[in-house]
Amino acid sequence: MNQPLFGVSVSTAVEAARESLRLATLADRDGLDLVTVSDHPYYGGRLDAYSILGVVLGATSSITGVVSVSNLPTRPAPMLARAVTSLSALSGGRIVLGLGVGGLWDDIARMGVERLGPGAAVRAFEEAITLVRELSGGGGPMTFDGEFYQVDALEPAPVPAAPVWTGSVGPKSLAVTGRLADGWFPGHAADWLSERYRTSRPVIDEAALAAGRDPADVATVYNLPGEITEAPLAAPRDREGRWRGGSVEQWTEELTGAVLEHGASGFVYFAPGGRAPDEAALGRWAREIVPAVRAAVAAG
Template identity: 65%
Template structure:
């Protein structure tokens, strides 16, 4: 099933608005809500604290930190996400990356890693999270960046792991180890970034004894949902939005022709109330795309499982 989610604003002064929008997403049947993780910005709520409270105030929607900041060490991250999964019936997706801004991360006190080190740490972090979930015998692990000594894994299964990989080495890790890939810089299915990056993921997946279908592509998608059609739904080659019919046609093509696994909408700041945008997204666009896809070539990219 094609995934439909919504990106939420986690400004410190807008907590009631954040709760309201998360409950709307839940009530209207969206699959997940997403928040970002930039703990060096004091005007934003902490991502995991926020997502935990949001999951506690909803009943169906999953939560995604899009993506987890590299300052969060993998052993503690594993404990956090398995706890959230256990307390919510599996309503958590783990977003991971190699670190998009190491200068900012270093301001939090972390040692700044080189690009090559960051990718190795990223791969090792995914391995550690998997080792510390799903039950089994106590784990001892000696890695380049992590050391575990006789730690019992959580019984909770590993949540789906989606990455925000950008560079070739990071994309290779995604193909080898992850369940989903979120193209960087809000690239869409017609972008050069997607066309050049997705084959690296697919080749790595195949080389690891997996299939390309094991790694869904989930798009962060800024855009407008308008009352009437737009003459130019693409701006400089990038999808920018349109009315419900234009969205349905475009996203259906993205799934059927370009293997899109899902979409996370980030509403444009164009004066349209977010409540209106979420309603159109959840009640009109998502069901129409799913119906069109099911009539042609069903896909089963699930949030959990």
């Protein structure tokens, strides 16, 4: 079994810029695999996701950056391809392309972007994955004549395509994930015991099989908020079954079970309420919980 990936999400708030960069460098120093940022370009108080990711990758040496997930309607696929291949070349391949259909359409439309209906948004999403990959890996000029994207004799970047992880939620976009993607972030911080996971993952698996793929090739990486406490919690899950957190030992047991019993491929840590963690929480996550889970998974 492959070792799971472990990451942390940092804030994109403008006032938190220096702290976010500092936390990302600490995560890199402490051996985490991933650092993620959200993408909400319609909010003036947020940093541009790819700008902060570029600075983070320039300040670190090992950690991989992910925008989870890129707001596709505001980032046309050809330019997104150029951004991702550029960051890959600059960082030695330390980037994953997180991609979403686009959810907050009222906000997206305020940026002057044409509003798409649900079906059209999913079709644009599928085209974007295909086009971004075709604009990677070198080769001769390529032409793409899709419903939403058209490029004419455009030269691909001489950089391997980055893995694509989606934030798909609806059945049509989940099917696209199964057909084309390399990984999936379950929406709304759903975990391996949630109804959302139980009903969504089979859609991905069925679409993967229909496309001649192994469903195991689509990794599930969880955005996981929770509190890390000194003493064990009597109930690490709430009445609805959502993970609340607990002691290092409770986290270790829960995540080890998620990997060994439910096939989890990775976890991105958030503080309670989906906030970016502080330095103390990040330290306990990176230096206590993550090594313990890695050791337990390796032991089987």
